[in-house]
Amino acid sequence: MAESGSTRAESAGVPASWAERARAIIAGEAEPVAPRRAATVVLLRDRPAGTEAYLLRRHTTMKFAAGMYAFPGGGVDPRDADHSPAWAGPAPAEWAKRLGTGVAEARAIVCAAVRETFEESGVLLAGPDPTSIVSDTTGADWEADRAALVAREVTLTEFLERRALVLRSDLLGAWGRWITPEYEDRRYDTWFFVAALPAGQRTRDVSGEADRVTWARPADALAQHRARELAMLPPTIDTLRHLADLTDAEAALAAAAEREITPIMARGRFEGERLVLEWPGVADPFGLR
Secondary structure, rough: EOOOOEEOOOOOOOOOOOHHHHHHHHOOOOOOOOOOOEEEEEEEEOOEEEEEEEEEOOOOOOOOOOOOOEEEEEEHHHHHHHOOOOOEOHHHHHHHHHHOOOHHHHHHHHHHHHHHHHHOOOOOOOOEOOOOOOOOOOHHHHHHHHHHHHOOOOOOHHHHHHHOOEEEEEEEEEEEEEOOOOOOOEEEEEEEEEEEOOOOOOOOOOOOOOEEEEEEEEHHHHHHHHHOOOOOOHHHHHHHHHHHHOOHHHHHHHHHHHOOOOOOOOEEEEEEEEEEEEEEEOOOOOHHH
16 A cells, blocks of 8 residues: 555545535635644553553543543643743753754753643653753642643743742653644644653553543554554554564663654545545554455
């Protein structure tokens, strides 16, 4: 099915509603919805049987990716573009070069990665100084702060400043960038990161957007997807496929540093009445082989 370095899909996993929107967009009769910036973090932990990734299943009632297993993540808070917390690791200007954005946008994207990881897993990539990290985020006080972040009652900067914490951007590795196809009603321009689960911290099933969480080796998660046990979208599938070849979380972070962050978005065309989607450079986007 590969054509010139791209993979095409005609039906598997493609919503039927896309065909109508695609026809209108290709004909110039409709405009795609502007994508919202977002960040997603693949949390990794090393176990004797191999490295595992943290996945959560989105509620079947969600308007986007309902019932799909995904990594912790969500939309960028525009307020994070204007206010910077205490910061360790690559500066926002360095992240801007890495992510292909302006400095303010890069700051907001990295902040979103840290905030969403805490909101959806209870794991916080921050510490009392540039070389340490909090060891425990359980307890009523932490839960109150997490809830305030979810409700957008406080910004990430305000939360970190109140607790005198430093954002540890050096614990993140930029992995990729995926843009929701033009034919979707809800679209996201999402930067993917990898991070190792900090020593002493543990994930908690706290996301209001998920009804189930699991740790799984990437190869096992892909096998479960092929067996129709874990439903996943192409960005999750492709990320797990590349992670499956790595030995541990440290290797994943090293690999992240070498990856080119090029936006990936499916393109569509019609062959008769069939909508054909192509993902440049992505093999088997629906993970069915």
